Amino acid sequence: MAEAFKFELVSPERLLVSEQVESVVIPGAEGEMTVMANHAPVMTTIKPGVVTVKAVGGKEERYVVFGGFADIVPAGCTLLAESATPVKDIDRAELLRRIQDAREDVADAKEDQARTKAEAYLNHLSTLEAAI
Template structure:
């Protein structure tokens, strides 16, 4: 089991995620990047895409984000999205 770290996904409307996770895959401006505990400090822009979160309990969650910034530290990762929604909350009729 991988070491867990604090992850937060925040949009202007609300805090979507704030929990301990094993990994997060972020659609960075220069390609996808996987963040795990003890990652080197990085601040990067994110492009529209899917953020995949593997929780400390082993569950996988996915969120659609529409741009923003990721602040990555060895102790955690905060993703500030311009807009974000859980994939499970998307209604095909709204597309």
């Protein structure tokens, strides 16, 4: 059994996780990374994706995050997310509606900056849909 460490997942709305875990898979800016006890110190930005938390005992929970950053030290990891939601709480119909709205926003964008922003949001939602 892997050694446990403290993990916290915090969004602006609430503290979602604060517990001892075996591992956490984080969608870092440079790619997914697995954090375990005694990890080398790292600070990384987070891209939209899914965080997988493996609790002591093996139970896994998944959370969708949209941006933020993670502070990793040998004794633990704190992930401060711009937005975070448990995967089990996501309404698939609502997600599909948002994707359709985002596609329309991309098509309707008249300026490059607005189109780029709309395309990035659509990409994030599509990533989320693929992850769940």
